[in-house]
Amino acid sequence: MAKQQAERMITMKDTVGYALGDAGGQLTFGLVGVFLTMFYTDVLGITPAQIAVLMFAARLWDAINDPMWGAAVDRLKPSRHGRFRQWVWRGSFPLAASAVLMFMNPGFGNAGNLVWAYITYIAYGMSYTVVNISYGSLASVISPLERDRSSLSVARSAGAGFGALPGAVLLPLFVFSTNAEGMKELDSGKLLTAVAILAGLSLIVFFAFFRMTKERVAPEAEQKPELRKTFRALLRNRPFIMLCVASMLLIGVQMYVSPLNSYLFKDYFRQPNMITLYSVFTYAPMALLLPFLGKLAGRFGKKELCAAGLAFGSLAFAAAYFIHTANVYVYLGFCFLSGIGLTFLIMEVWALVTDVIDYQGLLSGQREEGTAYALFSFTRKLGQTAAGSGSAAVLGFIGYDGKLAVQSARAISGMYTAATLVPAIAMGIMFLVLTFGYPLNKARLRDMHAQMEAKGMAAGKVKVVD
Secondary structure (H helix, E strand, O other), rough: HHHHHHHOOHHHHHHHHHHHHHHHHHHHHHHHHHHHHHHHHOOOOHHHHHHHHHHHHHHHHHHHHHHHHHHHHHHOOOOOOOHHHHHHHHHHHHHHHHHHHOOOOOOHHHHHHHHHHHHHHHHHHHHHHHHHHHHHHHHHHHHOHHHHHHHHHHHHHHHHHHHHHHHHHHHHOEEEEEOOOOEEEHHHHHHHHHHHHHHHHHHHHHHHHHHHHOOEOOOOOOOOOOHHHHHHHOOOOOOHHHHHHHHHHHHHHHHHHHHHHHHHHHHHHHOHHHHHHHHHHHHHHHHHHHHHHHHHHHHHHHHHHHHHHHHHHHHHHHHHHHOOOOOOHHHHHHHHHHHHHHHEEEHHHHHHHHHHHHHHHHOOOOHHHHHHHHHHHHHHHHHHHHHHHHHHHHHHOOOOOOOOOOHHHHHHHHHHHHHHHHHHHHHHHHHHHHHOOOOOOHHHHHHHHHHHHHHHOOEEEEOOOO
């Protein structure tokens, strides 16, 4: 085991290729967090309450759809390209198409637009399930080595960050137009053109991912996991459950603050183009810390590093709330500090996922990446739903009206409170979950790998299948 840990099985080609997989998905998914709620309220005329119900209904379907796909991908016969890569590539086509349809204004009236939103949002979610579960399961079969998997987790997070940049940084510069009252408003025509371009680009990126990655860990030929048995085992897996909770809150925070800040810069600071700088300040810590993350995780441990970052980020959001600044640049400074706090878990969460899947394999004696990742992915979608429904509910509670050129004082002040206090509390809870609930610290991971080696599970069956 020591020899294996000292060696590397993956190449730079694998690392870059794997990063491109999440970059391709985020080219369209990043738009959902930044613009979809505003598109629904300001263009389609859907109320915040209707958006909350829509997202809740979509997650009810995901509760059926995600486990079904996870179990299917575990059971489907691998092709010459392996088990997972092929489905990422195949699923990228309906993903791109549904993304474009989701941001179209069909002009069907209030009821018709709402039906259109249901159809296209759920279609996009189903396509994303095929791509994301297959992609997330892939890391554990590219390499069995912890060092490689940590590198792949960092690569995935970096790829996601770069993939989200066009939607978060560039689009706000082009998709707003000045209305007759001299106020900036979302231009649905410009937004649709941008979405179509990014959707087409995502197909190119996914193709590069498909060509650059390889599956090396072959499944046991006789392995036929039972879905019900696997779920019961996962629900008894404490590290898995605690990581699901932390990750659910993580993506909830990310997808909650993005749309709220879009409104905040438009209505509170009255500088909607500054959302570009917000995105830059949020992602800058990731770029700055990327070269040092591997060494920091190796020295302090992944769990320990992530927990410390969450405590710092929670304090940064809390400070922003109590100061309640009206200076956009001071606010951006707090965004930078909170970004530092989130960066560690964002970059390492996928390495933690492979740890808990390994732990599950140690308990059950079987590799069940697809099923385990499907349940993990579903809990993240619950976080997305809580964020989407929560941000919509907050807008409704504070009295936001998409038909008004200027919002009420209550709505404007409420935006600031909601954008700072809620993530401060959520990150504090994440800190407690990782610190006291998640048991796989640096020492426990070392013991787990020793047990896997003793049982002959350290490297599995390694074979280049493409």
